[in-house]
Amino acid sequence: MLGLIRSSFAEMPKTIIINSDYSVKKYQTVQDEFEKTFSYPVSKIDLGDPQWGYSKVKSYLTSEPHGLIYCIGTEALLLTRKYNKNERILFSSVVNWLRFPVDENSYGISNEIHVGMQLAMFQYFFQKIKKIGIAYSEKYNAEWFKLASIEAEKRGIQLIGQTITKKLELTELLPQIEALWIIPEPMIISKKDYLFEILETCEKSNIPIFSYLPDLSECGAVLIITVDDPTIGRQSADIAMQILEEKPIQDKIQSLVGSHVIFNLKKANSYQLKFNKDALDAADVILK
Amino acid sequence: MTILVLKKRFILHLFIFVNLVLCFVNTAYLQTEKIFIYAYSPEIYTEKFSKLKIDFDSYLSQFGSYEFQPFSNREIFENYIKDKHQCAILLSSWHYKKIAKAYSLVPILVGVKNGSIYQKSVLVSRKQKIEITDIFTNRIASANSIEYTKSLLMAMYNLPDPDKINRIIIVPKEIDALFSVGFGFSEIAVTSRNSLDRFKAYEPILYQKLAIGAESKNILLPIIAVPDGFQKDSQTTINIIKNMTKTQAIDTIHLLGIDAWQPIDLSELEN
Numbered sequence: 001m002l003g004l005i006r007s008s009f010a011e012m013p014k015t016i017i018i019n020s021d022y023s024v025k026k027y028q029t030v031q032d033e034f035e036k037t038f039s040y041p042v043s044k045i046d047l048g049d050p051q052w053g054y055s056k057v058k059s060y061l062t063s064e065p066h067g068l069i070y071c072i073g074t075e076a077l078l079l080t081r082k083y084n085k086n087e088r089i090l091f092s093s094v095v096n097w098l099r100f101p102v103d104e105n106s107y108g109i110s111n112e113i114h115v116g117m118q119l120a121m122f123q124y125f126f127q128k129i130k131k132i133g134i135a136y137s138e139k140y141n142a143e144w145f146k147l148a149s150i151e152a153e154k155r156g157i158q159l160i161g162q163t164i165t166k167k168l169e170l171t172e173l174l175p176q177i178e179a180l181w182i183i184p185e186p187m188i189i190s191k192k193d194y195l196f197e198i199l200e201t202c203e204k205s206n207i208p209i210f211s212y213l214p215d216l217s218e219c220g221a222v223l224i225i226t227v228d229d230p231t232i233g234r235q236s237a238d239i240a241m242q243i244l245e246e247k248p249i250q251d252k253i254q255s256l257v258g259s260h261v262i263f264n265l266k267k268a269n270s271y272q273l274k275f276n277k278d279a280l281d282a283a284d285v286i287l288k
Numbered sequence: 289m290t291i292l293v294l295k296k297r298f299i300l301h302l303f304i305f306v307n308l309v310l311c312f313v314n315t316a317y318l319q320t321e322k323i324f325i326y327a328y329s330p331e332i333y334t335e336k337f338s339k340l341k342i343d344f345d346s347y348l349s350q351f352g353s354y355e356f357q358p359f360s361n362r363e364i365f366e367n368y369i370k371d372k373h374q375c376a377i378l379l380s381s382w383h384y385k386k387i388a389k390a391y392s393l394v395p396i397l398v399g400v401k402n403g404s405i406y407q408k409s410v411l412v413s414r415k416q417k418i419e420i421t422d423i424f425t426n427r428i429a430s431a432n433s434i435e436y437t438k439s440l441l442m443a444m445y446n447l448p449d450p451d452k453i454n455r456i457i458i459v460p461k462e463i464d465a466l467f468s469v470g471f472g473f474s475e476i477a478v479t480s481r482n483s484l485d486r487f488k489a490y491e492p493i494l495y496q497k498l499a500i501g502a503e504s505k506n507i508l509l510p511i512i513a514v515p516d517g518f519q520k521d522s523q524t525t526i527n528i529i530k531n532m533t534k535t536q537a538i539d540t541i542h543l544l545g546i547d548a549w550q551p552i553d554l555s556e557l558e559n
Contacts, residue, residue: 039454117467124463124490154493231464234457238427247425257429257468258459279488281542282463284336 005282013067014043015240016060020073020093021048026229027072030093031231038240040067047075058083067244070236090240092232096184097253107239107252109232112184113149113212114255119155121211121261125223125279126179132210133177134171135162135198136142137187144183168194174205182211182221182252189213206271217287222273224262228284231258260284322353323525327378328365329510330433330525331545336460340543347537349520351528362435366391373515376525378544380434383510385557392516395557396526399509399546401482405556406506408481409440412469418476418501420445426457426475429465437478444502470494476501480545508556509546 015038019031020054037041045060061069061083069084070079071091075288077100080089091097091108101109122129132152136145149159162173174180180202188194199219202209208222217224235241235257242249268275280286325344331341337358344356366387369377377393384395397406413417413426423441430437438450447453457474459465465477466487471494477492481503488495512529514522532541533548541548 035393113348114471114473116471120467120491120494127490228460228464229458231457238455238457255471255473257427257457257473258461258464258468276490278490280539281545282461284460285339 009202010068013065014242015068015070016045016066017042017070017072018045018057018061018076019047020071020075022046023048024073026104027093029229030072030233030236033230034070034072034237034240035233037234037237040244045076047079050127054079068240070240074116088243090236090243092236094228095245102253107243107249109235109239109254109256111227111232111256113225113259115144116151117255117259118210118212119152119157121225121259121282122179122181122223123155123157124282125263125275126273127276128274129178129208131160131176131178133160133162133173133180133207134183135164135168135173135180135188136183136185137164140186141183164188168197170198170201174201174207177207179208179210179222182209182213182216184212206274208271214260214262217264217285220264220267222264222267222271222283224260224264226260226262228258228260229258231256243263262287299533303318321374321513322355324375325354325356325378325525325529326359326365326369326372326375327356328359328362328383329378329380329544330362330436331380331431331510331541332384334455336543340496340540343537343540343543347532347535347540348528351524354525354528362433371413373517374521375515375518376522376529377513377515379511379513380436381511383441384513385512388513394516394519395511395513395552395554396519396522397512397530397549398552398556399511399544400548401509401546404455405509405550405552407509408506409444409504410479410484411441411444411501411503412466412479412484412498413501414469414472414478414497414499415475416499420447421483422476422501423447424452424454427453427467427473428453428476428478429459429474430456430478431459431462431465432478434458440478440504444504466491466498467494479526482514510544 017031017034019027021027022031045057057079061080066087069080069087069089071080071089073093074095077091077094088105093111094108095111097108097110134145145161152159160173160176162170182188182198199209203220209216209220210223211221212224212226214224214226239249239254261283262285264287265281266288340358341356348356349355359368369391379386384393401407423445434456437456438453441447441453442450459468462479462483465479466483468474469477530549532538
């Protein structure tokens with residue numbers, strides 16, 4: 001039996017793991033967990049390692065057929081699709097994957113926690129919060145805002161949007177809301193000044209902040225719901241094995257099944273927020 | 289009295305004194321030898337270990353030379369505790385039953401959750417019935433270790449071979465497993481009955497989409513055991529662990545998925 005498995009392994013083209021930079025902890029965790037779970041042979045490329053120059057990567061990606069190319073991070077995805085347009089790829093840890101072309105040979109895991117799941121978590125911690133504000137740009141997040149509003153409505157939550165144009169303006173928004181949700185909005189995230197202005201203004205107005213950015217928990221955000229990196233690796237391995245075994249895959253781009261939740265208890269208490277104590281079990285980190 | 293006799297007496301007294309000092313140092317050393325609490329449980333998500341260690345050690349440091357040492361790998365854990373005599377061991381009841389005899393362990397405390405020392409595990413799906421083929425082909429989200437999840441599934445479905453179950457994905461928390469089925473990211477969730485009941489209370493709409501496909505027998509919550517030879521001297525250590533609930537360290541207990549510890553009745557292990 002073992003001999004049969006080994007011979008079928010030998011016949012199967014190798015899966016390549018191409019990591020944007022293995023020395024970055026989150027990418028390293030994803031790859032390590034993937035390798036622990038994945039039961040087929042792999043070869044590895046680390047773009048963070050100087051020995052992997054672009055020409056070497058190109059020749060490696062184009063030299064022979066591969067079972068699958070697993071790309072960890074944006075750089076790995078871009079480079080793979082630049083040099084190898086035809087083979088099956090699986091990607092993860094790519095911020096806002098919608099920016100990139102996805103064809104019939106592309107599979108992936110979204111790096112954003114499903115909107116419905118985030119709203120469910122918000123509600124699990126704070127049942128009384130019914131009006132949540134979001135600052136977003138028409139260019140990047142108009143469609144997302146519409147979909148999120150529909151999801152929120154199902155839960156009896158109203159999302160109140162404030163579009164960002166040239167200047168960030170929160171004075172109209174803040175009096176209408178009970179919490180502010182910072183989403184992956186390039187107009188905000190790419191400008192530290194905007195981010196700090198939001199944090200400062202909300203602090204002054206006693207408005208709790210929900211976000212997906214772990215670093216914001218140290219800057220006063222109350223609830224952070226972000227991706228769990230080990231789960232990304234495990235789920236990627238599950239999808240990869242389904243692909244290699246030619247099993248049906250319902251969703252080519254999947255939502256992540258595991259979240260990482262940080263609850264800033266100190267901040268919640270300082271705002272005198274009423275929260276569900278049972279929900280503390282759902283927090284991976286509680287800041288006191 | 290000659291000088292020679294005096295010298296002999298001096299040497300004798302010096303010998304006795306040195307021996308007394310050595311004896312005292314030895315006793316003092318024994319008293320301050322660090323006592324470890326070793327932990328391995330398939331019900332604890334390994335990413336929580338660093339937090340558990342920090343919180344446990346911070347609590348234990350008030351009482352002297354104690355340290356908490358969690359393990360993420362069962363084999364390493366078992367090898368490590370093999371020759372340890374002066375320690376407490378935190379492990380799942382399932383694991384305890386497997387190694388207690390070989391390691392001469394005596395159970396002292398058992399975890400309590402919502403007033404009960406037992407819990408049940410359930411399989412949850414969006415389908416009314418979970419067939420055996422579903423266990424082999426569908427994605428199963430679980431917050432327990434793969435080994436433990438397989439053992440639960442094998443017991444629930446009377447399966448002889450764990451190798452056919454190969455689509456288990458470990459998630460950080462039971463609520464992740466339930467959400468993943470509720471939103472359709474996984475087909476099956478393995479979770480405790482307690483977590484499902486809580487989900488029903490806070491997520492009634494998603495809960496309505498779920499059905500229980502199978503339920504386990506009663507499972508004892510985690511156990512604190514000590515090596516047979518340490519039982520008589522373990523009272524202080526056990527009291528320190530038991531009294532965690534009376535302090536701010538109660539949050540640390542919650543990380544273990546329990547509310548408190550209570551003395552175990554040996555007959556409970558026979559069930």
